[in-house]
Amino acid sequence: EAQVTQNPRYLITVTGKKLTVTCSQNMNHEYMSWYRQDPGLGLRQIYYSMNVEVTDKGDVPEGYKVSRKEKRNFPLILESPSPNQTSLYFCASSFYRTEAEAFFGQGTRLTVV
């Protein structure tokens, strides 16, 4: 089954404790991205990757890091989480071409206390 898998689904952590949210896709997609969703703001792109070892900042990259060492995986790293990073996070993937439909993971609800 074609899917994007994120883990964990729910995470409560304390300020400053490094964490990683994993994302994996099985569709051989080149393009992967991370979004955060906040009430009234819709989805905003954090980082994206066009292929292995190619990543770039989205609209709200501050406080986040990513890596793309393999085509299927695109982890999101919060080196020192802060309460303003409490949000619902989504990983998405698609083929890198025009008119590409994006496939989304089920989301990770992160709370930073």
Next chain:
Amino acid sequence: SQQGEEDPQALSIQEGENATMNCSYKTSINNLQWYRQNSGRGLVHLILIRSNEREKHSGRLRVTLDTSKKSSSLLITASRAADTASYFCATQNYGGATNKLIFGTGTLLAVQP
């Protein structure tokens, strides 16, 4: 950055009625896509309309696009309780080197049985 807004923010209708949601965007686009999100879960692609198309159908969905007004509408006919979800429009512009989707703020649709 947000591309635009959706209207209304929330919509409540009875089963069997039609639901219409509108999306406005700010910049030129190559295509516009609609996604559905069930409460707190990942987004699912519904339909894509190209900038040179004016109307597109898929099952009970009808999408229109008016590039002169920078707006789109999604019509769901004969709605069902299972259509209860948030609906987002997202635009793509290939001016940059990305597959970037820019999302609206969404419309929350509640279909009462």
